[in-house]
Amino acid sequence: MHELSVTESVLEIACKHAEQARAKKVTDIYLVIGKLSSIVDDSVQFYWDFISKGTICEEATLHFKRIPAEMVCLDCNHNYTLEDELTPCPQCGSARIRVVAGDEFNLESIEVQR
Amino acid sequence: MSENRIKIVEKILDANDRLANSNRQRFNEVGVYSINLMASPGAGKTSFILKTIEGLMADGVQIGVIEGDTAPVTIDSDKINAAGMPAIQINTGGECHLDAVMLENAIDQMDLSPLDLVIVENVGNLICPAAFALGTHSNVLVASIPEGDDKPYKYPNIYRGLDVLIINKTDLLPYIDFNMDYFRQGVEMLNPGLTTFAVSCKTGEGMDPWLEWLKGRISK
Ligand SMILES: Nc1nc2c(ncn2[C@@H]2O[C@H](COP(=O)(O)OP(=O)(O)OP(=O)(O)O)[C@@H](O)[C@H]2O)c(=O)[nH]1
Ligand SMILES: [Mg+2]
Ligand SMILES: [Zn+2]
Ligand SMILES: [Zn+2]
Numbered sequence: 001m002h003e004l005s006v007t008e009s010v011l012e013i014a015c016k017h018a019e020q021a022r023a024k025k026v027t028d029i030y031l032v033i034g035k036l037s038s039i040v041d042d043s044v045q046f047y048w049d050f051i052s053k054g055t056i057c058e059e060a061t062l063h064f065k066r067i068p069a070e071m072v073c074l075d076c077n078h079n080y081t082l083e084d085e086l087t088p089c090p091q092c093g094s095a096r097i098r099v100v101a102g103d104e105f106n107l108e109s110i111e112v113q114r
Numbered sequence: 115m116s117e118n119r120i121k122i123v124e125k126i127l128d129a130n131d132r133l134a135n136s137n138r139q140r141f142n143e144v145g146v147y148s149i150n151l152m153a154s155p156g157a158g159k160t161s162f163i164l165k166t167i168e169g170l171m172a173d174g175v176q177i178g179v180i181e182g183d184t185a186p187v188t189i190d191s192d193k194i195n196a197a198g199m200p201a202i203q204i205n206t207g208g209e210c211h212l213d214a215v216m217l218e219n220a221i222d223q224m225d226l227s228p229l230d231l232v233i234v235e236n237v238g239n240l241i242c243p244a245a246f247a248l249g250t251h252s253n254v255l256v257a258s259i260p261e262g263d264d265k266p267y268k269y270p271n272i273y274r275g276l277d278v279l280i281i282n283k284t285d286l287l288p289y290i291d292f293n294m295d296y297f298r299q300g301v302e303m304l305n306p307g308l309t310t311f312a313v314s315c316k317t318g319e320g321m322d323p324w325l326e327w328l329k330g331r332i333s334k
Contacts (some may be wrong), residue, residue: 002242095302
Protein backbone atom coordinates (compact mmCIF):
# COMPACT_ATOMS: atom_id res chain seq x y z
CA MET A 1 0.00 0.00 0.00
CA HIS A 2 0.95 3.56 -0.35
CA GLU A 3 2.20 4.50 3.07
CA LEU A 4 3.37 8.03 2.27
CA SER A 5 -0.02 9.39 1.17
CA VAL A 6 -1.58 7.58 4.09
CA THR A 7 0.83 9.12 6.56
CA GLU A 8 0.22 12.57 5.10
CA SER A 9 -3.51 12.11 5.61
CA VAL A 10 -2.95 11.09 9.23
CA LEU A 11 -0.91 14.25 9.81
CA GLU A 12 -3.50 16.44 8.14
CA ILE A 13 -6.39 15.05 10.16
CA ALA A 14 -4.47 15.17 13.46
CA CYS A 15 -3.30 18.76 12.92
CA LYS A 16 -6.79 19.90 11.98
CA HIS A 17 -8.36 18.51 15.14
CA ALA A 18 -5.52 19.69 17.39
CA GLU A 19 -5.83 23.23 16.08
CA GLN A 20 -9.59 23.19 16.51
CA ALA A 21 -9.03 22.21 20.14
CA ARG A 22 -6.40 24.95 20.51
CA ALA A 23 -3.85 22.39 21.64
CA LYS A 24 -0.19 23.33 22.03
CA LYS A 25 1.11 19.93 21.13
CA VAL A 26 -0.04 16.47 20.11
CA THR A 27 1.64 13.71 22.13
CA ASP A 28 -0.13 10.55 20.95
CA ILE A 29 -2.06 9.41 17.92
CA TYR A 30 -4.31 6.35 18.03
CA LEU A 31 -4.90 4.56 14.76
CA VAL A 32 -7.26 1.65 14.20
CA ILE A 33 -6.24 -0.51 11.29
CA GLY A 34 -8.04 -3.62 10.15
CA LYS A 35 -5.93 -6.57 9.18
CA LEU A 36 -7.34 -6.43 5.66
CA SER A 37 -6.10 -2.92 4.96
CA SER A 38 -2.58 -3.69 3.89
CA ILE A 39 -0.73 -1.04 5.88
CA VAL A 40 2.77 -1.62 7.16
CA ASP A 41 3.17 0.00 10.59
CA ASP A 42 6.93 0.38 10.23
CA SER A 43 6.74 2.39 7.02
CA VAL A 44 4.06 4.67 8.41
CA GLN A 45 6.31 5.27 11.42
CA PHE A 46 9.26 5.88 9.11
CA TYR A 47 7.44 8.54 7.06
CA TRP A 48 5.86 9.99 10.15
CA ASP A 49 9.16 10.96 11.70
CA PHE A 50 10.00 12.96 8.58
CA ILE A 51 6.76 14.65 7.74
CA SER A 52 5.66 15.55 11.27
CA LYS A 53 8.82 17.64 11.86
CA GLY A 54 8.05 21.27 12.47
CA THR A 55 4.33 20.63 12.98
CA ILE A 56 2.19 20.58 16.10
CA CYS A 57 2.41 16.78 15.86
CA GLU A 58 6.21 16.57 15.98
CA GLU A 59 7.39 13.68 18.18
CA ALA A 60 3.87 12.38 18.75
CA THR A 61 3.83 8.63 19.31
CA LEU A 62 1.81 6.55 16.87
CA HIS A 63 -0.24 3.72 18.38
CA PHE A 64 -1.55 1.05 16.04
CA LYS A 65 -4.53 -0.99 17.05
CA ARG A 66 -5.00 -3.98 14.78
CA ILE A 67 -8.48 -5.41 14.19
CA PRO A 68 -8.61 -9.07 13.08
CA ALA A 69 -10.39 -10.05 9.89
CA GLU A 70 -13.84 -11.34 10.79
CA MET A 71 -15.94 -13.15 8.19
CA VAL A 72 -19.53 -14.37 8.00
CA CYS A 73 -20.75 -17.20 5.81
CA LEU A 74 -23.70 -16.14 3.66
CA ASP A 75 -24.98 -19.73 3.48
CA CYS A 76 -24.89 -20.94 7.10
CA ASN A 77 -24.32 -17.67 9.03
CA HIS A 78 -21.21 -19.03 10.71
CA ASN A 79 -18.79 -16.34 11.96
CA TYR A 80 -15.05 -16.95 11.84
CA THR A 81 -11.73 -15.16 12.00
CA LEU A 82 -9.37 -15.31 9.05
CA GLU A 83 -5.83 -16.27 9.84
CA ASP A 84 -3.39 -15.40 7.11
CA GLU A 85 -4.96 -17.04 4.14
CA LEU A 86 -8.34 -16.57 2.58
CA THR A 87 -10.32 -19.72 3.41
CA PRO A 88 -13.90 -20.83 2.73
CA CYS A 89 -16.40 -21.27 5.58
CA PRO A 90 -14.87 -23.87 7.95
CA GLN A 91 -18.36 -25.09 8.89
CA CYS A 92 -20.04 -25.71 5.53
CA GLY A 93 -17.28 -25.12 2.97
CA SER A 94 -19.13 -22.32 1.18
CA ALA A 95 -17.12 -19.68 -0.66
CA ARG A 96 -19.94 -17.17 -0.32
CA ILE A 97 -18.51 -15.17 2.54
CA ARG A 98 -18.50 -11.52 3.56
CA VAL A 99 -16.19 -9.33 5.63
CA VAL A 100 -17.68 -8.22 8.94
CA ALA A 101 -14.59 -6.52 10.38
CA GLY A 102 -11.00 -5.98 9.41
CA ASP A 103 -11.49 -3.17 6.90
CA GLU A 104 -11.04 -0.36 9.41
CA PHE A 105 -8.67 2.38 8.57
CA ASN A 106 -9.38 5.17 11.02
CA LEU A 107 -7.77 7.81 13.13
CA GLU A 108 -9.59 7.19 16.37
CA SER A 109 -8.24 9.82 18.75
CA ILE A 110 -5.34 12.04 19.69
CA GLU A 111 -3.82 12.99 23.05
CA VAL A 112 -2.86 16.66 23.33
CA GLN A 113 -1.27 19.19 25.68
CA ARG A 114 -3.13 22.44 25.99
CA MET B 115 -10.55 9.11 28.91
CA SER B 116 -8.53 12.15 30.00
CA GLU B 117 -9.74 15.59 28.96
CA ASN B 118 -6.71 15.89 26.75
CA ARG B 119 -7.82 12.92 24.72
CA ILE B 120 -9.72 14.11 21.66
CA LYS B 121 -12.00 11.60 20.00
CA ILE B 122 -11.93 11.81 16.23
CA VAL B 123 -12.94 8.59 14.47
CA GLU B 124 -12.26 9.78 10.96
CA LYS B 125 -11.43 7.61 7.99
CA ILE B 126 -7.80 8.22 7.12
CA LEU B 127 -8.53 8.50 3.41
CA ASP B 128 -11.62 10.62 3.97
CA ALA B 129 -10.24 13.60 2.01
CA ASN B 130 -9.70 11.39 -1.02
CA ASP B 131 -13.18 9.89 -0.67
CA ARG B 132 -14.79 13.32 -0.52
CA LEU B 133 -13.04 14.45 -3.66
CA ALA B 134 -14.03 11.17 -5.34
CA ASN B 135 -17.66 12.04 -4.61
CA SER B 136 -17.25 15.40 -6.27
CA ASN B 137 -15.71 13.74 -9.34
CA ARG B 138 -18.73 11.43 -9.49
CA GLN B 139 -20.99 14.47 -9.33
CA ARG B 140 -19.24 16.02 -12.31
CA PHE B 141 -19.70 12.89 -14.40
CA ASN B 142 -23.36 12.73 -13.39
CA GLU B 143 -23.99 16.36 -14.32
CA VAL B 144 -23.03 15.70 -17.93
CA GLY B 145 -24.47 12.18 -18.08
CA VAL B 146 -21.16 10.44 -18.65
CA TYR B 147 -20.65 6.88 -17.43
CA SER B 148 -17.17 6.34 -15.98
CA ILE B 149 -14.96 3.33 -15.37
CA ASN B 150 -11.81 2.87 -13.28
CA LEU B 151 -9.90 0.15 -15.11
CA MET B 152 -7.28 -1.56 -12.97
CA ALA B 153 -4.84 -4.43 -13.56
CA SER B 154 -1.26 -5.48 -13.08
CA PRO B 155 1.25 -4.19 -15.65
CA GLY B 156 0.74 -5.77 -19.05
CA ALA B 157 -2.55 -7.53 -18.25
CA GLY B 158 -4.10 -5.88 -21.28
CA LYS B 159 -5.80 -2.69 -20.04
CA THR B 160 -4.94 -0.65 -23.13
CA SER B 161 -5.74 -3.54 -25.48
CA PHE B 162 -9.10 -3.94 -23.74
CA ILE B 163 -9.90 -0.23 -24.08
CA LEU B 164 -9.01 -0.34 -27.78
CA LYS B 165 -11.25 -3.39 -28.33
CA THR B 166 -14.05 -1.63 -26.47
CA ILE B 167 -13.68 1.50 -28.63
CA GLU B 168 -13.74 -0.70 -31.72
CA GLY B 169 -16.78 -2.62 -30.52
CA LEU B 170 -18.82 0.51 -29.78
CA MET B 171 -17.79 2.41 -32.89
CA ALA B 172 -20.83 1.32 -34.91
CA ASP B 173 -23.14 2.64 -32.18
CA GLY B 174 -21.45 6.05 -32.32
CA VAL B 175 -20.46 5.93 -28.65
CA GLN B 176 -17.96 8.70 -27.79
CA ILE B 177 -15.29 7.53 -25.37
CA GLY B 178 -12.73 9.66 -23.54
CA VAL B 179 -9.75 7.90 -22.02
CA ILE B 180 -7.57 9.01 -19.13
CA GLU B 181 -4.23 7.24 -19.07
CA GLY B 182 -2.30 7.00 -15.80
CA ASP B 183 1.37 6.15 -15.96
CA THR B 184 4.21 6.55 -13.50
CA ALA B 185 6.57 7.82 -16.21
CA PRO B 186 6.20 10.74 -18.64
CA VAL B 187 5.31 8.64 -21.68
CA THR B 188 2.41 8.90 -24.13
CA ILE B 189 2.56 5.36 -25.54
CA ASP B 190 -0.92 4.39 -24.36
CA SER B 191 -2.63 7.72 -25.06
CA ASP B 192 -1.14 7.77 -28.58
CA LYS B 193 -2.84 4.43 -29.25
CA ILE B 194 -6.19 5.84 -28.09
CA ASN B 195 -5.80 8.93 -30.29
CA ALA B 196 -4.91 6.69 -33.22
CA ALA B 197 -8.22 4.89 -32.61
CA GLY B 198 -9.97 8.24 -33.02
CA MET B 199 -10.83 9.04 -29.40
CA PRO B 200 -9.55 11.80 -27.10
CA ALA B 201 -7.06 10.85 -24.39
CA ILE B 202 -5.47 12.70 -21.50
CA GLN B 203 -2.20 11.39 -20.13
CA ILE B 204 -1.53 11.71 -16.40
CA ASN B 205 2.04 11.31 -15.27
CA THR B 206 1.88 10.39 -11.58
CA GLY B 207 5.52 11.32 -11.07
CA GLY B 208 6.51 7.94 -9.74
CA GLU B 209 3.41 7.38 -7.60
CA CYS B 210 2.10 3.85 -8.02
CA HIS B 211 -1.61 4.67 -8.21
CA LEU B 212 -4.09 7.34 -9.28
CA ASP B 213 -6.05 9.19 -6.64
CA ALA B 214 -9.10 11.44 -6.74
CA VAL B 215 -6.97 14.61 -7.00
CA MET B 216 -5.20 13.37 -10.12
CA LEU B 217 -8.50 12.39 -11.70
CA GLU B 218 -9.95 15.81 -10.92
CA ASN B 219 -7.01 17.46 -12.71
CA ALA B 220 -7.51 15.19 -15.69
CA ILE B 221 -11.22 15.89 -16.03
CA ASP B 222 -10.46 19.61 -15.86
CA GLN B 223 -8.48 19.11 -19.05
CA MET B 224 -11.09 17.00 -20.83
CA ASP B 225 -14.19 18.26 -22.62
CA LEU B 226 -16.76 15.90 -21.15
CA SER B 227 -19.80 17.31 -22.94
CA PRO B 228 -19.58 15.30 -26.21
CA LEU B 229 -18.72 12.06 -24.37
CA ASP B 230 -20.87 9.10 -23.37
CA LEU B 231 -18.20 7.17 -21.52
CA VAL B 232 -14.90 7.86 -19.77
CA ILE B 233 -12.45 5.05 -19.12
CA VAL B 234 -9.62 5.71 -16.67
CA GLU B 235 -6.66 3.37 -17.14
CA ASN B 236 -5.12 3.19 -13.69
CA VAL B 237 -1.43 2.58 -13.08
CA GLY B 238 -0.52 -1.10 -13.49
CA ASN B 239 -0.60 -2.28 -9.88
CA LEU B 240 -2.85 -4.62 -7.87
CA ILE B 241 -2.26 -3.04 -4.48
CA CYS B 242 -2.67 0.74 -4.09
CA PRO B 243 -5.46 1.42 -6.60
CA ALA B 244 -7.75 -0.66 -4.39
CA ALA B 245 -7.46 1.87 -1.56
CA PHE B 246 -7.93 5.10 -3.50
CA ALA B 247 -11.44 5.69 -4.79
CA LEU B 248 -11.56 7.88 -7.89
CA GLY B 249 -15.28 8.54 -8.02
CA THR B 250 -15.98 6.54 -11.16
CA HIS B 251 -19.26 4.63 -11.48
CA SER B 252 -17.60 1.25 -11.60
CA ASN B 253 -14.36 -0.46 -10.74
CA VAL B 254 -13.28 -2.97 -13.34
CA LEU B 255 -10.27 -5.28 -13.09
CA VAL B 256 -8.54 -6.96 -16.00
CA ALA B 257 -6.98 -10.20 -14.77
CA SER B 258 -5.01 -12.10 -17.39
CA ILE B 259 -4.32 -15.80 -17.72
CA PRO B 260 -0.48 -15.61 -17.69
CA GLU B 261 -0.53 -13.89 -14.26
CA GLY B 262 -1.63 -17.17 -12.70
CA ASP B 263 -4.72 -18.48 -10.93
CA ASP B 264 -3.65 -17.51 -7.40
CA LYS B 265 -3.93 -13.72 -7.74
CA PRO B 266 -7.27 -13.35 -5.90
CA TYR B 267 -5.66 -15.05 -2.90
CA LYS B 268 -2.59 -12.83 -3.01
CA TYR B 269 -4.26 -9.50 -3.76
CA PRO B 270 -7.63 -9.82 -2.02
CA ASN B 271 -8.35 -6.12 -1.55
CA ILE B 272 -8.57 -5.23 -5.21
CA TYR B 273 -11.07 -8.06 -5.85
CA ARG B 274 -13.28 -6.99 -2.98
CA GLY B 275 -13.98 -3.55 -4.42
CA LEU B 276 -14.86 -4.66 -7.94
CA ASP B 277 -18.07 -4.24 -9.88
CA VAL B 278 -16.87 -6.16 -12.92
CA LEU B 279 -14.07 -8.64 -13.55
CA ILE B 280 -12.57 -9.20 -16.99
CA ILE B 281 -10.53 -12.38 -17.48
CA ASN B 282 -8.28 -11.57 -20.45
CA LYS B 283 -5.97 -13.55 -22.71
CA THR B 284 -8.20 -16.63 -22.75
CA ASP B 285 -6.52 -17.53 -26.06
CA LEU B 286 -3.50 -18.51 -23.96
CA LEU B 287 -5.39 -21.06 -21.80
CA PRO B 288 -4.08 -24.07 -23.80
CA TYR B 289 -0.50 -23.04 -23.09
CA ILE B 290 -0.62 -22.14 -19.41
CA ASP B 291 -1.47 -24.10 -16.26
CA PHE B 292 -4.35 -22.00 -15.05
CA ASN B 293 -6.95 -23.68 -12.87
CA MET B 294 -10.11 -21.70 -13.61
CA ASP B 295 -12.06 -23.33 -10.76
CA TYR B 296 -9.42 -22.40 -8.20
CA PHE B 297 -9.29 -18.85 -9.56
CA ARG B 298 -13.06 -18.47 -9.51
CA GLN B 299 -13.37 -19.90 -5.99
CA GLY B 300 -10.94 -17.21 -4.77
CA VAL B 301 -12.96 -14.52 -6.50
CA GLU B 302 -16.22 -15.91 -5.10
CA MET B 303 -14.89 -15.68 -1.54
CA LEU B 304 -13.94 -12.06 -2.00
CA ASN B 305 -16.85 -10.85 -4.06
CA PRO B 306 -19.78 -13.31 -4.25
CA GLY B 307 -21.65 -13.23 -7.55
CA LEU B 308 -19.26 -10.76 -9.20
CA THR B 309 -20.18 -9.95 -12.83
CA THR B 310 -17.42 -11.59 -14.90
CA PHE B 311 -16.55 -11.65 -18.60
CA ALA B 312 -13.88 -13.91 -20.08
CA VAL B 313 -12.35 -12.38 -23.20
CA SER B 314 -9.43 -12.43 -25.56
CA CYS B 315 -8.34 -9.02 -26.81
CA LYS B 316 -6.29 -10.81 -29.42
CA THR B 317 -9.10 -12.78 -31.08
CA GLY B 318 -12.02 -10.64 -29.87
CA GLU B 319 -13.69 -13.71 -28.41
CA GLY B 320 -16.08 -12.98 -25.53
CA MET B 321 -16.22 -9.21 -26.09
CA ASP B 322 -19.90 -9.09 -27.09
CA PRO B 323 -21.45 -9.83 -23.67
CA TRP B 324 -19.20 -7.15 -22.13
CA LEU B 325 -20.20 -4.62 -24.80
CA GLU B 326 -23.87 -5.40 -24.16
CA TRP B 327 -23.38 -4.91 -20.43
CA LEU B 328 -21.66 -1.60 -21.07
CA LYS B 329 -24.28 -0.33 -23.52
CA GLY B 330 -26.86 -0.93 -20.83
CA ARG B 331 -24.97 1.48 -18.55
CA ILE B 332 -24.42 4.28 -21.03
CA SER B 333 -27.31 6.71 -21.14
CA LYS B 334 -27.59 7.83 -24.72
N1 LIG C 1 -2.19 -13.40 -26.43
C1 LIG C 1 -2.78 -12.29 -25.99
N2 LIG C 1 -2.05 -11.17 -25.77
C2 LIG C 1 -2.68 -10.07 -25.34
C3 LIG C 1 -4.06 -10.03 -25.10
N3 LIG C 1 -4.41 -8.80 -24.65
C4 LIG C 1 -3.25 -8.08 -24.61
N4 LIG C 1 -2.20 -8.84 -25.03
C5 LIG C 1 -0.80 -8.42 -25.13
O1 LIG C 1 -0.31 -8.15 -23.84
C6 LIG C 1 0.65 -7.10 -23.87
C7 LIG C 1 0.29 -5.98 -22.91
O2 LIG C 1 -0.93 -5.39 -23.31
P1 LIG C 1 -1.36 -3.91 -22.92
O3 LIG C 1 -2.73 -3.72 -23.43
O4 LIG C 1 -0.31 -2.95 -23.30
O5 LIG C 1 -1.37 -4.05 -21.33
P2 LIG C 1 -1.56 -2.90 -20.21
O6 LIG C 1 -2.24 -3.55 -19.08
O7 LIG C 1 -2.22 -1.72 -20.82
O8 LIG C 1 -0.05 -2.56 -19.85
P3 LIG C 1 0.52 -1.31 -18.99
O9 LIG C 1 -0.29 -0.10 -19.37
O10 LIG C 1 1.93 -1.20 -19.42
O11 LIG C 1 0.37 -1.69 -17.56
C8 LIG C 1 0.70 -6.63 -25.33
O12 LIG C 1 1.79 -7.26 -25.96
C9 LIG C 1 -0.62 -7.13 -25.90
O13 LIG C 1 -0.56 -7.37 -27.27
C10 LIG C 1 -4.82 -11.24 -25.32
O14 LIG C 1 -6.04 -11.33 -25.13
N5 LIG C 1 -4.12 -12.32 -25.76
MG1 LIG D 1 -1.61 0.32 -20.83
ZN1 LIG E 1 -20.96 -21.79 6.06
ZN1 LIG F 1 0.45 3.73 -4.48
